[in-house]
Amino acid sequence: MEKIRKASHAGSWYTDNPLELEEQLDGWLRAAGLVKSSDVRGVIAPHAGYSYSGRAAAYAFGNIDPTNISRIFLLGPSHHYYTPKCALSRATVYKTPIGDLPIDEEVNDELKATGHFEYMDLRVDEAEHSMEMHLPYLAKVFQGYPVKIVPILVGALSAESEALYGRFLAKYVDDSKNFFSVSSDFCHWGSRFNYIHYDKSHGAIYKSIEVLDKMGMDIIETGDPDAFKLYLSETDNTICGRHPISVFLHMLKNSSTKIKIRFLRYEQSSQCKSMRDSSVSYASAVGKVDG
Template sequence: MSSEMVVRRASHANNWYSGSAKELRNQLETWLTTAGSSTHGPARAIIAPHAGYHYCGACAAYAYKEISPQTTKRVFILGPAHHIRLGGCALSPAKVYKTPLYDLNIDQKIYSELYETQMFEEMTLHTDEDEHSIEMHLPYVARVMEGQSFTIVPILVGSLTTEKEVLYGKLLSKYLADIDNVFVISSDFCHWGNRFGYQYYDKSAGDIYQSIQKLDEIGMNAIEKLIPSGFSSYLKKYGNTICGRHPIGVLLNAVHELGNSGNEHNAALKFLKYSQSSKCLYMGDSSVSYAAASLKMD
């Protein structure tokens, strides 16, 4: 556990999103305005994509509009590991995450609590800066929470077994139950095409892009039911390349744990927007799907 002041740079700025504070703020505000007012909030958790903003920035806004900044003091961000082998979850060595808008402070108290469970390791700064799944949410968090006093809790989620998803869900459930907290679950949906090694096609659905949408919708319906085993069964049946399936699994298990705890937490998750990077018509095409969802709890 690092004690020095480590700062994580905005390593994907000027590439995956604008590094200009003015341009970035204008883009985010435009997308949030287009998404409209809250329809399924205030969110206790959201699911939102992490691709380049050119592809998914507009879709992500539909999730972020559901966050109530006035009641939020802490934002947990669970992102999947794309570049390293990780069998559990890891925390950042940084104390501060930079964004083009302003710096975000990591909640060291929560980090200490997580380390004490001995279920979290510390990633290297290189691993942190190489990974995009958490960083792509930082500008949106900064914009939505602007003017508020808050901290962030970034967590890198590895290739968890079903059993580990249960364990991490139980561990994080108390934080999900806290009305001061919001969870951001970072995930794109179907990665379709030969370059992704995945070309499931149900011709009865129509064109390839329509088959992809139907496939994703079956998955989104399973997630909305908030039954972890249902989502696991879906993944086993279809093998859909949802890169944030493990963070989603952790969230579902956290909600399930609260339902079993004897406390009344009426949870409802709803998908609010869906899009694709392109419409696949031929087997040589490729695309990535994006979806935005909000979980509210009474």
């Protein structure tokens, strides 16, 4: 029986008007001016409202060549629901205003059988925006292609659990029909986020934030999950998708397909100049087969 996850953030975080949404996505993808490549096997992209991060996200999704991909693994952080594990969806289809994406129930069952995944109920699923914000872009890029998705809500994992899930999922990296969409915003800066790290030697606050984020982005590009963990413990940077990114790095480390991550775009929601200001950073990257 079909179990639908509604596009619960359509009409608020992004438009629920299909024509308007298509036009917006088209515009951003065109503006990014990227060439599709079959070597692109994954992306790291933001998940804020489209008025904030839609343009930046195009730099990730605009690289995707949908031709040979039949399955998309979605890894998103949990904002409202606490779990020390990874959770799978009970839905059979994810709705978007511009087309629906069916869940790969076979892979869901396979993952559940490992004993390390739980199910999230539909209420938790629909409350979470981190994966939903990737869906319209994926529906757009994969329009006309028979693709299934495997949404994985990544909980508050320990370093050991991140490595464990990375090992479990690594085998899927070695199948070139699989694609990975990793959801994360970068620094959440300001007193409302309880994070006001400021290194005055870099100039204005927004410059200090950029240096901090780019240091993290450089480390992610090395593909070293331990170095990323160390960076997070030293800086406390409020990267909300740190767990999905860590799992992804462990997946790449444990797979025999060599995939190199490269960041293509960095933006901030606003430029912080005083301690009263706040901003969220957005970064878009691709994971490309290396050599």
